[in-house]
Structure formats: structure tokens, C-alpha cells
Amino acid sequence: MKFGVLGPIQVLDNTTSHAPSAPKQCQLLAFLLTHANQVMPLADCIEELWDTDLPCSVMPTLQTYVMHLRRALRKTSAPDRLVTRGQGYVFVVEPGELDLEVFDTQLASAQEAVGRDDELASGLLSDALALWRGTALAGVTTGPILQIKVAELGERHRAAVEQRVEIDLRLGRHHELLGELASLVATHPLNENFTRQYMLALYRSGRQSRALEAFRHLRHLLAEEYGLTPSPRIQRLTQAIRAGDPALDVPAHPASRLTIDLFAAPVPLGVS
Template sequence: MEFGVLGPLRMTAQRISYVPTAPKQRQLLALLLFNANQVVSTSACIEELWESAPPASALSTLQTYVLQLRRALRGVPHIGSLQDARKTLETRDGGYLLVVRQGELDLHVFERLVSHGRAALDHDDDRTGSRLLGEALDMWTGAALADVQTGPILQSYLTGLEEQRICVQEQRIEADLRLGHHHELLGELSALVTQNPTHENLHAQLMLALYRSGRPAQALTVHRRLRQVLHDELGLEPSPRMRRLHQAVLACDPVLDMPSQARGRLSLDLPARAG
């Protein structure tokens, strides 16, 4: 059995999809998957499905949705009966619990790979860390729950998950910069700064990759565009860290030429100059 939320909603077995087509059932399945192996309260289900205006029949309608999900699960070969489907989608005191085994949910695999990748980085193993974080990012097949309507609870999950995804990308890119892969990163970073026009660290990484690829003028253009967007959209100036990087590029500072050997400090965290 395979479940997926890191892209279109998935519930497959032997390459056959068992995802329901009805929007509310898909929404409920997604909520249960984000809380796999944990009880999701009836009140949380109702809030997600109808927000602050549930119908009078909300509880009975929710029970119908659960029954329909169990009927979908019944079609899975290794489940096969409604009785066994109830063992996969359990009714618990005050809510419901979807049983998901290790390795069945892409979100769990993503989180495990991220944990192992970060542990490798903590032990100065950039090559292994980059590989594991890259494998974690490869679990994504598109925007999370791209084909599911979302209420307030799912939306909060998706916001946090997207922030985590970007953070993992930054960490993997930082490791690759330390490994000297600056030229290979240019396309990816250019796309990321287009998608995240006010994200300073991604811009800093692109500036460094450009500088190390022998393109300092383009690195300065990246800074200029960031400064303009920050000013126009947020009324802000670049951070001191970005200003130090800008000055280092202008001065062709040797500190930019090689990855920092000081662990615990990102290679982009340039020291402030005295005077």
C-alpha cells in the first residue's frame, strides 16, 4: 500500500488507485494521512470540512464519509473486506485513526530522509548529507495536495510543509556549495529566487554560486533586484548579512573563493569587517 501527499493525493496498491473522487472524502483522507497513526478528533474533521459553518447533519455526514473511505479501502487486495477496512481506518474514542505502516506514506519517508541527512551534515559529511536531502526532495511530485480542496487545518499543514521543503533545499544547496558544485546549482537557484522573490538566503546562495562561476556582475544584479523588491513590496532594506556579501563581491574578497572550513557557520555568514 502506498499513500502520498507530497503532490497529488495518492492511495494505491499494485499500481491501482483507490483514491475517492468526491472532494470531501479526498479532503478527509488527506487530513487523516497528515495525522497518520494518530487520532483525529471528530471536531477537527468537522472544522476542516466545513470550517466555521458546519451543517446540522455534519456528524452523520462525516460518518458517511468515513464509511465511504472504508469501502474504498475494502477494494485493496490485502484488505479485502469492510471488517478489515475498519482495522485500517479505526473508530476511536472521539475520532478516527488511519493506520499507516512504515514506508507506506511519502511524508514519513521524506521526514526520515531529512533527519538522516541533517545528522550527516552535523557530522561534517556534506556528500552524504546532500545525497540524503536530495532523495528527500525527490519524494515530491508537485505541490503538496495539489488536487485536494483544503480547509483551515490542512492549509496550516501545507504552509508549514512548504516552509520545511524550502529549508531542506537551502541546506542541501549549502552542502553542495561547500562541495564546490556552484556551477551545477545555477539553474536551480535561478528558479528558486524567481519563485521566492523576497527570500534573502536563496538570493545569497545564488550570488555566491554566480561569483564562484566567474560571474560577479550577475551576482551584483541579483543583489540589486532583491533590494528593489524588498523596498517596493516590504519597505525594507537588505539585512546586514546581505550587505556584507554585496561588499565582498564588489571587493572580490578571497573569503568567497573557497567554502568555509569552520563548521557550525554557514559559508555565507561573512564576518563583519572592522572599521
């Protein structure tokens, strides 16, 4: 069995899909899968499904949704996954069955490899990110608890992308990153980390003027949207790009300090 929440919800038995189509059943399944192997109290299930807009027969309705989910699971090779425990429900998954659990495992392995074996760390992060099939729980109605969970998963995905790009820059893969970073900057125009990484990849690819243009675009957007200026960190990187600082070159050793972090130490800005 395979279960998926890193995209549209998935319940796969070999290649056959058993994901529910009814919105509330799908929402309940998503809620239980994102808290797999944890007993979720009835009160939490009710809050997620209805918030404060409770139906008159809330408990019978919840039990009906559970009955339909169990009926669908009986058609699979794992019929007994939705279990009643005390005053709640638990959805049981085995190791390797849930994409979110695999994602977490690969991220943890990548953290152990960072700095020791960056090739391995980059590969593990790439494998973890490849599990994503779009926005987490795409197409699922979300209540107050799942909304927070979806936002959290989105942030974790973004952080994993940033770290993988950072490692790839350290490995000298700036040319290969240009297309991906251009897309990331277009999708997240106010994200300084992606812009900073894009600037470094452009500079290392011999496109100094384009790197400075990316900075000017970020500065304009921050001023227009929020009345803010770019952080001192990215301003120091911009100054180094203008000066052609050798510290921006690809590190000679994989375990070297991250290049863009060299500009975290205060120096005169002088950036216009």
C-alpha cells in the same frame, strides 16, 4: 501500499490508484493522512470539513464519508486502515508507506550527516526532496486545519531546499547549481537566502557582475514591495563580492564553516 500527501493525494496498491475523487472524502483522507497514526477527534474532523458552516446532519454525514473511504480501502491489500478509536478516527500506516513519514526520516538522517559526511547529507536531502510531486495536497479542498498544515509543509520543503543548496555550495557544486538557483530566485524573488546562494554560485563561476546585479534586483524589489532594505548579512556578502574576498572561495575541507556565514560578523558595510 503507498500513501502520498506531498503533491496530489495518493493511495496506491502496487500501481493501482484508489484515491477518492469526491472532494469531501478526499479532504477527510488528507486530514487523516497528514496526522497518520494519531487519533483525530470527531470535533477536529468536523472543524476541518465544515469550519463553522455545519450541515444539519453533521454526524451522519461524517460517518457516510468514513463509510465510503472504508469501502474504497476494502478493494486494496490493506482494508483495515481507517479505524474508530473512542471519539475519533485514526488512519494507520506502516513504516515506509507514507511519503511524509519517509521525508521526515530522511531529513533526520541528513541532519545527523551534516558536517560529518556532506556528500551523504546532500544525497539524503535530494532523496527527501524527490518525494515531492508538487505542492502538498495539490487539488485538495482545505479547511482551517489543513491550510495551516499545507503552509507548514511548504516551509519545511523550502528549508530543505535551502540546506541542500548550502551543502552543495560547500562541496564546490556552484556550476551545477546555477540553473536551479536562477529558477528558485525567479519563483521566490523576495527570499534573501536563495538570492544570497545565487550570488555566491555566480561569483564562484566567474560572474561577479551578474552576482551584483542579483543583489540590485533584490534591493529594488524589497524597496518597491515593502519599503525595506536588504539585510546586513547579504550586504556584507555583496561587499565581499565586490572586493573579491578570498573567503568566498570554495572551502578546502567539507567540514569548513559555511562560506556565506562568514559574513554574519559585523563589518563596515559601505554598500550602495
